Amino acid sequence: QSALTQPASVSGSLGQSITISCTGTSSNVGSYSFVSWYQQHPGKAPKLIIYEVTKRPSGVLNRFSGSKSGNTASLTISGLQAEDEADYYCCSYAGISTLAFGGGTKLAVL
Amino acid sequence: QVQLVQSGAEVRKPGASVKVSCRASGYSLSVSTYYIHWVRQAPGQGLEWMGWINPKTGGTKYAQKFQGWLTMTRDTSVSTAYLELNRLTSDDTAVYFCARGEILGGTTLTMPPDYWGQGTLVTVSS
Numbered sequence: 423q424s425a426l427t428q429p430a431s432v433s434g435s436l437g438q439s440i441t442i443s444c445t446g447t448s449s450n451v452g453s454y455s456f457v458s459w460y461q462q463h464p465g466k467a468p469k470l471i472i473y474e475v476t477k478r479p480s481g482v483l484n485r486f487s488g489s490k491s492g493n494t495a496s497l498t499i500s501g502l503q504a505e506d507e508a509d510y511y512c513c514s515y516a517g518i519s520t521l522a523f524g525g526g527t528k529l530a531v532l
Numbered sequence: 533q534v535q536l537v538q539s540g541a542e543v544r545k546p547g548a549s550v551k552v553s554c555r556a557s558g559y560s561l562s563v564s565t566y567y568i569h570w571v572r573q574a575p576g577q578g579l580e581w582m583g584w585i586n587p588k589t590g591g592t593k594y595a596q597k598f599q600g601w602l603t604m605t606r607d608t609s610v611s612t613a614y615l616e617l618n619r620l621t622s623d624d625t626a627v628y629f630c631a632r633g634e635i636l637g638g639t640t641l642t643m644p645p646d647y648w649g650q651g652t653l654v655t656v657s658s
Contacts, residue, residue: 424578458644460579467629467648468579479646511579513644519584519593521569521633521644526578 425450425522426512433530439500442527444512445493450522452493456515459488459497462526463508472497499529507531534558536568536630536649543655544620551616552652554630561587562608566632567642570604570615573651574626584633584642585613593640620656627651 427445434440444451444459451457457475460468470479472488475495485506487498495514499506509526516522539553554568561568567584574580583594585604592604603616613630629652631645 424580456641456643467650468631469648470644470646473644473646513579513581515641515644519640519642520595521581521642523571523579523581 424525426524428524428527431528434502435532438502442497442510444495444524450514450516451495454515457495458513460511461508502531504531534647538649538652541653548620549618550654552628554613554649556611561611565635568613569631569633569645571629572626622656625656627653
């Protein structure tokens with residue numbers, strides 16, 4: 423069982439927006455602004471798409487955005503494209519030099 | 533550009549050990565302010581953090597679940613980090629990723645990883 427809770431799956435139509443939640447506790451998400459999001463296509467390594475809750479690495483489209491409220495971080499993808507279909511994972515610093523991952527969310531683009 | 537290149541797939545019998553390597557390029561492993569994290573992904577499952585090694589000092593931190601079962605080391609002369617897994621069982625069949633995570637200055641606090649290796653599949657089968 424993962425330390426951070428994500429919905430197992432979400433779906434959206436082309437061009438729509440979706441939001442994926444990542445719920446932790448006051449020991450991880452709620453206490454630190456070190457939450458990242460990753461996109462993983464089948465057979466590939468995870469790719470960083472959001473770091474420090476809201477920041478996008480160079481080259482990541484502004485269709486991807488992050489936010490946090492209390493113990494829950496969220497990833498929003500706007501203007502869904504077919505290539506956005508993938509697994510998405512959140513990761514947070516969890517104190518005492520450890521990290522915690524969410525269980526992952528499978529995004530289906532209809 | 534930063535790259536982490538991992539060793540190839542491995543097949544082991546139950547009870548055996550395996551050592552996976554992760555060679556860094558595009559930045560200096562030995563003088564950097566980045567940990568190397570190791571992350572496991574079992575077939576069809578999510579990502580699981582295993583621990584980190586500080587390449588500069590050799591210091592390590594392992595997730596409680598994996599303590600006593602794995603060893604993380606590094607050889608800065610070849611810019612390479614290693615993950616050694618012992619007493620393998622079929623449950624250890626997984627892809628093992630190395631990934632770089634920034635150390636916040638003057639602390640042991642680490643950011644989640646930015647760059648990832650391509651992954652190494654370890655298959656444990658009799």
